[in-house]
Amino acid sequence: MKNLKFLTLLALISCSTDPEDQFCKNYNSNEEEFAPIQIVENFAFSVNFPESITVYTSRVEFDGVEGAEAQHEGIDYINNDRDATDVPIYTIGSGTVVYARTGCVSSSQFASNTLQRECGAGWGNHLVIQHSRSVFSRYAHLRTDGVLKAVGEQVEKNEIIGIMGNSGRSDMRHLHLEIGKSVTPFRSCASSQSFESVTDPRRFGL
Ligand SMILES: [Zn+2]
Numbered sequence: 648m649k650n651l652k653f654l655t656l657l658a659l660i661s662c663s664t665d666p667e668d669q670f671c672k673n674y675n676s677n678e679e680e681f682a683p684i685q686i687v688e689n690f691a692f693s694v695n696f697p698e699s700i701t702v703y704t705s706r707v708e709f710d711g712v713e714g715a716e717a718q719h720e721g722i723d724y725i726n727n728d729r730d731a732t733d734v735p736i737y738t739i740g741s742g743t744v745v746y747a748r749t750g751c752v753s754s755s756q757f758a759s760n761t762l763q764r765e766c767g768a769g770w771g772n773h774l775v776i777q778h779s780r781s782v783f784s785r786y787a788h789l790r791t792d793g794v795l796k797a798v799g800e801q802v803e804k805n806e807i808i809g810i811m812g813n814s815g816r817s818d819m820r821h822l823h824l825e826i827g828k829s830v831t832p833f834r835s836c837a838s839s840q841s842f843e844s845v846t847d848p849r850r851f852g853l
Contacts, residue, residue: 669835669836670798670799670835670836671798671835671836672747672797672798672799672835673747673748673749673794673797673798673835674746674747674748674749674750674835674836674837674838674839675749675750676748676750676766676838677750677751677752677763677766678766678838679763679764679765679766680765680767680768680838680839681765681768682768682769682770682838682839682840682841683841684716684717684720684841685716685717685720685825685827685841685842685843685844685845686714686715686716686717686843686844686845687711687712687713687714687715687716687717687844687845687846687847688713688714688828688844688845688846689713689846689847689850690782690828690844690846692778692779692782692826692846692851694739694740694778694804694851695740695804695852696851696852696853697737697738697739697740697804697805697853698737698805699737699805700724700736700737700739700822700824700853701724701726701734701735701736701737701811701822702726702731702734702735703724703725703726703821703822704725704726704727704728705725705727706722706723706724706725707719707722707723707725708722708847708849709721709722709845709846709847709848709849711845711847717845720823720825720845721785721787721823721824721825721826721845721848722823722824722848722849722853723821723822723823723824724811724821724822724824725819725820725821726811726820726821727757727819727820729757733810734810734811734820735807735809735810735811736786736789736793736807736808736809736810736811736822737805737806737807737808738776738784738802738803738804738805738806738808739778739784739804739824739826739848739851739853740776740778740784740804741778741801741802741803741804742776742777742778742779742783742784742801742802743776743777743799743800743801743802744774744775744776744777744796744797744798744799744800744801744802744808745775745776745777745783745798745832745833745835746773746774746775746798746833746834746835746839746840747773747774747775747794747796747797747798747835748767748770748771748772748773748774748794748839749772749791749794750766750772751763751766751767751771751772751791751814751815752766752791752814753771753790753791753812753813753814753815753817755813756790756812756813756820757813757819757820758818758819759817759818759819760813760814760815760816760817760818763814763815764815764816764817765815765816766814766815767787767814767815767839768815768838768839768841769815769816770785770787770788770815770816770823770839771787771788771789771812771813771814771815771816771817772787772788772789772790772791772793772794772812772814772815773785773786773787773788773789773794773815773839774786774789774794774796774808774809775833775840776802776808777833781828781829781830782826782827782828783826783827783828783829783833783842784824784825784826784827785823785824785825785827785842786808786809786822786823786824787815787822787823787824787825788811788812788813788814788815788817788820788821788822788823789809789810789811789812789814789822790809790810790811790812790813790814791812791814792810793809793810793811793812794809795807795808795809795810796808796809798835824848824853825842825845825848826845826846826848826851826853827841827842827843827844827845827846828842828843828844828845828846829842829843829844830843831843
C-alpha cells in the first residue's frame with residue numbers, strides 16, 4: 648500500500664513536469680523546424696460563409712488530391728497594397744485558440760522574406776483554432792507583432808485575431824489559411840505541429 652502511494656505520487660510528479668502536459672499561452676521561438684506535409688482529405692465541417700477572412704488583392708488556391716500529400720495546404724490571401732499598413736485577419740468560425748506561435752522575424756513585408764524562413768515550420772508566426780473535437784483552422788505568416796490571441800482564448804466567428812505579415816516561408820505579405828483535421832491534441836509548449844489531414848477551404852465557401 649505504501650509503495651502504491653509512492654508510485655502514484657511519482658506518477659503525478661512526472662506528469663506535471665512533462666513539457667507536453669504544460670500549458671503555454673504561446674510558443675515564443677525563432678527555431679526553424681520541420682513539420683510533416685499534410686494529407687488531403689474531404690471531410691465535413693459545418694461552417695457558414697464568413698463575411699470576410701481578410702482584405703486581399705489576389706489569392707492562390709489550395710492544391711492537392713485526396714489521399715496524397717497536399718501540394719499547397721491552404722489558400723493564400725495576398726495583400727500588396729502598401730497603403731494598407733495593418734491588414735486584419737478574421738476567424739472563419741467560433742472556437743478556442745490551441746496554439747500560438749510567436750518569435751519569427753521577417754526581412755520585409757512586400758518582398759521575399761530572407762530571415763528564418765523555416766521558423767514555425769515555414770508557417771512563421773501563426774495561430775491554430777479548434778472549432779470542434781477534431782476540426783481546426785490555421786492562420787499563418789502573421790506579422791511579428793501580429794499574433795493578437797493566446798492559447799486558451801475563446802474566439803467568435805469574424806473576430807480579428809491577427810495582422811497579416813510575411814514571416815516564415817513567404818514571398819509577399821499574405822495570409823495562408825488551412826482547414827485541418829486532427830485527433831491528437833495540440834501541444835501549446837512545443838514546436839509547430841501539422842494537422843493529420845487538410846481540406847480545400849473553398850469547400851466551405853472561402
Ligand atoms: Zn500558402
